[in-house]
Amino acid sequence: MDVSQYLEIFIDESKEHLQSLSDELMVLEKEPENQDTINEIFRAAHSLKGMAGTMGYKRMQNLTHNMENVLSEIRNGKMKVSGGLVDVLFQCLDALENYVANIQNSSDEGTDDNESIVKELNAVLAGGAPKEAADAGVAASEEKAAEDAGYKSLALADFEKNAVNEAIGKGMNVYAITVSVESSCILKAARAFLVFKGLEGHGEVIKAEPSVQDIEDEKFDLDFSIVFLSEESFESIIGIIKNVSEIKDAVGEQIKQPFEEVAKIEQKPVEKTENNAPAKTQVTQAAPAKTAAPAKNNNKAVASRSVRVDIEKLDVLMNLVSELIIAKNGLVSVSINEEASVHSAGFNEQIEYLERVTTNLHESVMKVRMMPIESVVSKFPRMIRDLSKKLDKKMELYMTGEDTELDRTVIDEIGDPLMHLLRNSADHGLESAKIREERGKPEVGSIFLDAYQDGNNVVIEVRDDGNGIDTEKVKQKALDKGVITQEQSETMTEKEIVDLLFKPSFSTADKISDVSGRGVGLDVVKSKIEALGGDIEVRTTYGEGSAFIIRLPLTLAIIQALMVKLGNEKYAIALGSIQTIEDVPITDIKYVHSKEVIHLRGSVIPLVRLRELLDVPADAAEEETESLTVVIVKKGDKQAGLVVDSLIGQQEIVIKSLGKYININKMISGATILGDGEVALIIDANTLV
Secondary structure, X not given: OOOHHHHHHHHHXXXXXXXXXXXXXXXXXXXXXXXXXXXXXXXXXXXHHHHHHHHOOHHHHHHHHHHHHHHHHXXXXXXXXXXXXXHHHHHHHHHHHHHHHHHHHHOOOOOOOOHHXXXXXHHHHOOOOOOOOOOHHHHHHHHHHHHXXXXXXXXXXXXXXXXXXXXXXXXXXXXXXXXEEOOOOOXXXXXXXXXXXXXXXXXXXXXXXXXXXXXXXXXXXXEEEEEEEEOOOHHHHHHHHHOXXXXXXXXXXXXXXXXXXXXXXXXXXXXXXXXXXXXXXXXXXXXXXXXXXXXXXXXXXXXXXXXXXXXXXXXXXXXXHHHXXXXXXXXXXXXXXXXXXXXXXXXXXXXXXXXXXXXHXXXXXXXXXXXXXXXXXXXXHHHHHHHHHHHOOOXXXXXXXXXXXXXXXXXXXXXXXXXXXXXXXXHHHOOOHHHXXXXXXXXXXXXXXXXXXXXXXXXXXXXXXXXXXXXXXXXXXXXXXXXXXXXXXXXOOHHHHHHHHHXXXXXXXXXXXXXXXXXXXXXXXXXXXXXXXXXXXXXXXXXXXEEEEEEEEOOOOEEEEEEEEEOOEEEEEEHHHEXXXXXXXXXXXXXXXXXXXXXXXXXXXXXXXXXHHOOOOOOOOOOOOOEEEEEEEEEOOEEEEEEEOEEXXXXXXXXXOOOOOOOOOOOEEEEEEOOXXXXXXXXOXXXXX
C-alpha cells in the first residue's frame, strides 16, 4: 500500500505529539509523581509508535517502543521517575524530532538507530540507572555528534545527477565541498547563510547536506556539504567560503566523471588531525541507498502548507460568500432596469451593501490566516531548561498571551529573533547566583515572554530581572572597537548607547561561549523584525533588568492606509504608524544642525520632505503656500514629520510585492492598485524615523 499520500498528515500530527511530549516532560521534571502527566507522555509515545509503524519508519518505531516499555513500568508503579531518567527521555525527544525533520525534508527517517539511547532505556528497565552527568540532557547531543563525525553520505536524486552530467558535458566545473564552522560559533545558521550568499553569482548549489531548511534551522553539527556548479576555479570558490568569518575550513575536490558511473558521493575522513579538521570530500562508487520510507521520491521536501481552521470560521466565510452572491445579483438586477442609472438610489444601496460584505469577507479571511503565537513559543520552556543546566544558573520562564494571534507569514519568521532574545536574557541578562544573593534577589532568575495586541499591532516583550545593560561598559567596548569616537561618546544619550548593541559584530561578552559572545545576535534580530515591517525597542535599568519590546503588524497582506499626494503622484502610508496629521505654518519651522524641525506639544520633531526624497517633479503651476501638511509618524519613542502636498483619505489597500528584480529604495515597501487602476507606492515610515 502506498502511504506517501498521508505523509503531510503524519508530519503535522507527529509535531503535535512531540510538542505534547516536550510540555509534559517539563512538568514531569518538577512533579515526578504526577500520574496524569505520566499517562499523557505514555499516550504520546504510543501514538507516535503506531503512526511510525504504519508509515514504515522502523527506527522511529523501535525508539518509541522502548520508551513505551519504560513508561509502562512507571505507570504500573514498578519504577520511580528520577532526574536521570527525565534526561534520557529528553534525549529520546531530541532523537524523535530529528527523525521527523529528516522525514519532512527527504521522506526518509535517516540511518541513525540511536543505539546509545535505546541501551540506556533498556538499562533502566533492567534495574540500572541511566548515566548521570552534570549536564546530561544538554551534552548528549554534542557527544552523539562527536561519535558520528567519522562518516557521512550525500546522496543525489536523479534530477540532481542529470544537472551534474549536463554541467560536465558543457565543460563546467562540479565541486563536492565540505564546509566546517568553528566549534565556538553560536549562530551557525547565520554563517552558513553568508556562505551561500557569498557563492551567489559564482555558480549554483544543486545539493546541500543537511538540507537548506535544516541548515537555516541550525539542525547540523559543525559541518555541512554542498555540490556546487561553477565556471570558476576550485581555489577561487574555496577562497570565497573561507572569507566568511568563523568558517574553520572548506575542503573537497572536483567531480570529473558523469553520474552514470558514480551513484553516490561519500565523505570519508582521510585522517583526523589534532584540531579535528574536517574530512576531505571523496567521490566514490556505491550502491543505491536502501530506504525504509514508502514515498516515491525520497529527496522531495515535504513542507507543511496546511493551517488548521476552526469550523466556525469556515461557516462565517461561507455565509459571507453567499452574501457576496446576493450583492452581485442585486447589482445585475439594477443594471438591467432601463430606468436605473449609476446615480440611482438602488444602485448606491447595492454598492454600499457590496462594500460591507467585502470588508467582512476580508476580516474573515484574515482570521483564517491568523495563528496563535503559541505555535512558536511552546518550544522555549525546553530551551530555557537546557540553558539553565548549561550555564549553571537557576532560571524560570514565565509566558503570557500565548493565544495572541498573528498572520501565518509573520509566525513563520518570528521564532529565531525571539530565541536569540531569550538566550541573551539567560546568558547576558541573568546574574550568577552569588551576585543575585548580594543584590537581595531571589536565587531563581525570572525571564518573561509576554504577547498582547495593541491596535493594529502585536507587541511581544522579552524581559528579565537580571543585571540590565551596563551602558558604560557598552560605550567603552564601542570605543575600543572604533565604532564611535571619544567626542561622540561624550554627547551620546543612554538610548543611543543601548542602540549600539544592534550594530553587526558588537558584543559585550568578556568571553565567547557557544551560547553568546560573537555579536551576531541582535543585529540579525533587528534586521529580521524590520523586514516584517516591525520595530524593536530596548528599556533597561542597570541592576534591575532589561526589556526588549517588539512591535509587529497583524498582517502583511491587507492594511488600512492614508493616501497622500506628492505632485501628480499618489502614495500610501500605513495607518498603524501614523500618530497625527498637522497643518504647520511655514513660520513654525526651525532649524537644528541645519535640519528642519517643528516644535509640537513639547516634542521636537524632524521634518522629512517626501517630494525631495522621492525625486517627485515639482508642479510649475504650484504656488507657495503659507502652511505645510505634515503627517506625524512614530516608531517606538521616535517621531518624524512627513511633508506631503495634500491628503486623499483613508483606504483599505492590498499590498503587492514589487519583486526582487526591481532595485528600489528600502523606504518603498511595496505597491497597491487603486480603484481607477492607477498604481500607488507604499511608503515604509519605519525607515524614515
